[in-house]
Amino acid sequence: MNWRETPATLSRARAEQPLVFKGPKGALHGIFTPPAPDASLASACVVFPGRPRSGLRRLPVLAARILAAEGFAALRFDLRGRGESAGEVEMPSRQEPRGEDVVAAIRYLREAHGQKQFLLAGYCFDAVTALDAFRDEADAISGIFFATAAVLEEKPDGPPADGLARSAASRLRSMVRRARAPKILDSFEISFRALARSHARALFLYAEQDRLRAEFRVAEEVLFSKLDSEARERLEIEIWPGRIHTIEGQFAAIERAISWLREFHPARSQSGAWREPRQPIAQES
Amino acid sequence: MLSRHPPEKQKWTEERRYFESDGRPLYGAMYRAERPGAPIVLFCNSFSENHCEGRAEAIAARIIAASGYSAFLYHPRAHGDSAGDPEDVTFEGLVEDAVNAASYARRRCGASQIVWVGVRFGALVAAHAIPRITDTTGLALWEPVLSARDYFRKSMRHVMYYEMSKGERPSLTVDQMSERLKREGKISVLGFDLHRNFVESAQDADLLDALQPWRGPTLIAQFQKHSRLSREHNQLREALVRRGLGVRAVLHRGPAGADSWWTPEGIAKQTGDWLDELA
Numbered sequence: 001m002n003w004r005e006t007p008a009t010l011s012r013a014r015a016e017q018p019l020v021f022k023g024p025k026g027a028l029h030g031i032f033t034p035p036a037p038d039a040s041l042a043s044a045c046v047v048f049p050g051r052p053r054s055g056l057r058r059l060p061v062l063a064a065r066i067l068a069a070e071g072f073a074a075l076r077f078d079l080r081g082r083g084e085s086a087g088e089v090e091m092p093s094r095q096e097p098r099g100e101d102v103v104a105a106i107r108y109l110r111e112a113h114g115q116k117q118f119l120l121a122g123y124c125f126d127a128v129t130a131l132d133a134f135r136d137e138a139d140a141i142s143g144i145f146f147a148t149a150a151v152l153e154e155k156p157d158g159p160p161a162d163g164l165a166r167s168a169a170s171r172l173r174s175m176v177r178r179a180r181a182p183k184i185l186d187s188f189e190i191s192f193r194a195l196a197r198s199h200a201r202a203l204f205l206y207a208e209q210d211r212l213r214a215e216f217r218v219a220e221e222v223l224f225s226k227l228d229s230e231a232r233e234r235l236e237i238e239i240w241p242g243r244i245h246t247i248e249g250q251f252a253a254i255e256r257a258i259s260w261l262r263e264f265h266p267a268r269s270q271s272g273a274w275r276e277p278r279q280p281i282a283q284e285s
Numbered sequence: 286m287l288s289r290h291p292p293e294k295q296k297w298t299e300e301r302r303y304f305e306s307d308g309r310p311l312y313g314a315m316y317r318a319e320r321p322g323a324p325i326v327l328f329c330n331s332f333s334e335n336h337c338e339g340r341a342e343a344i345a346a347r348i349i350a351a352s353g354y355s356a357f358l359y360h361p362r363a364h365g366d367s368a369g370d371p372e373d374v375t376f377e378g379l380v381e382d383a384v385n386a387a388s389y390a391r392r393r394c395g396a397s398q399i400v401w402v403g404v405r406f407g408a409l410v411a412a413h414a415i416p417r418i419t420d421t422t423g424l425a426l427w428e429p430v431l432s433a434r435d436y437f438r439k440s441m442r443h444v445m446y447y448e449m450s451k452g453e454r455p456s457l458t459v460d461q462m463s464e465r466l467k468r469e470g471k472i473s474v475l476g477f478d479l480h481r482n483f484v485e486s487a488q489d490a491d492l493l494d495a496l497q498p499w500r501g502p503t504l505i506a507q508f509q510k511h512s513r514l515s516r517e518h519n520q521l522r523e524a525l526v527r528r529g530l531g532v533r534a535v536l537h538r539g540p541a542g543a544d545s546w547w548t549p550e551g552i553a554k555q556t557g558d559w560l561d562e563l564a
Binding site (some may be wrong): 004005010013014016018020029031052053054056057058061082083084089247248 | 299301302303309310312314338339340343363364365366367368369370372473475476477478547548
């Protein structure tokens with residue numbers, strides 16, 4: 001994919017509006033990118049929660065401008081404690097996604113910008129945070145792109161060859177952990193069930209050689225296997241070879257997010273191109 | 286003349302908008318304080334590493350504004366929320382953005398004097414921008430990069446350390462990375478890319494050289510866990526003192542176990558105290 005700036009994306013950059021809205025723990029800062037006035041309008045606004053909003057290599061910035069040039073409104077914003085947003089800096093915790101921040105963004109966009117339907121996109125912790133918004137705003141969300149995030153309460157034991165010598169105590173802890181059945185995060189399960197009950201589409205993207213793939217396999221066994229056929233049709237899974245939970249892997253993941261989100265554009269669905277072809281294999285970095 | 290004993294906290298307002306530099310919109314955030322005659326504090330954090338978060342400057346700008354000094358931070362071309370392509374960035378372009386940011390910030394807040402805060406690579410950029418704009422009255426250097434050439438090599442070395450930390454053999458040596466950069470025009474270095482255009486345009490940038498004409502008060506802030514000034518920072522301090530400059534050096538270690546860039550409150554307050562003393 002060509003990520004270089006074009007006249008169309010530069011035009012969207014010129015139209016961007018910095019904004020601030022109230023979050024549960026203080027002010028949240030973001031950038032709203034209005035859709036190109038000469039493009040056929042999409043009905044949903046894309047939301048990228050971020051840590052920070054510009055992300056690595058500015059991929060959310062570029063994605064927002066590319067999609068806006070094609071008719072989508074887009075918001076990228078700093079989750080609490082990151083970038084310009086208020087709140088204490090904390091390490092992201094798999095137990096505590098920040099769905100309330102995404103809900104605040106949705107409600108702000110609804111009230112201040114007249115947006116009615118939303119598409120969410122997240123990578124890693126930002127993906128579980130986006131999914132977490134389904135608890136409160138499922139009816140307003142048309143789709144979620146969910147890339148390579150943790151879904152279990154604890155990391156499953158990884159392959160031993162992780163380069164670090166492991167102590168006997170560490171090995172013992174791993175053995176005890178292995179003896180317990182892996183438990184899906186409550187936050188993930190509750191949000192996932194809300195997603196399943198909704199009418200939203202979803203794409204869950206993982207890669208075979210990432211450790212998180214093992215976690216997601218549990219979700220497939222425990223949650224996806226119990227979906228009815230209608231929900232199973234809506235909630236897609238793509239498992240790529242190689243790895244995407246890497247610094248370099250983000251390019252391919254965000255590229256896939258863009259191609260998947262494009263499917264929600266009315267012009268795209270009317271032309272019969274409802275399903276995008278799968279992206280090339282992500283290279284292992 | 287400024288009061289040496291300002292009120293504990295002053296009111297300020299925040300304003301975010303895009304401004305033009307070399308035909309493209311750049312993102313800027315103004316923290317406008319009302320202290321009469323005060324200089325504006327301009328954060329210059331100009332290159333990929335450290336730029337992606339920008340949180341240290343955002344927190345520091347609020348603290349400094351609460352001390353009565355307007356502060357401005359911006360994203361240079363191809364960084365953060367600004368427009369531009371990384372492939373096209375040159376060192377001269379970053380300096381041009383810094384100069385345009387300074388002019389814009391002064392216009393917006395009505396201040397005539399500027400105190401620059403050069404953050405990491407931004408220290409090199411600020412040092413090159415100062416001679417091109419009037420009325421700089423102070424320069425704070427936050428963990429400054431002293432030499433662009435060394436900075437690029439260290440960035441490449443970090444890739445090797447990262448691979449080794451994962452138990453892997455480094456895929457390329459620094460020399461091999463340099464060769465690949467020349468040959469292919471780009472290499473990836475942990476979360477950002479080095480482009481040949483930029484490296485070739487910046488590699489001769491040297492902080493002490495650029496500060497030859499500088500004679501104003503200078504603050505060196507070290508963001509490291511060490512309890513004393515590093516050898517490099519000490520050499521910088523001594524060189525500037527030999528030129529007759531008034532130099533203050535402060536250590537910002539941050540809380541134990543935490544990255545000092547995540548907790549800039551202490552250094553922001555010390556920078557504010559230093560600004561009070563300049564008055």
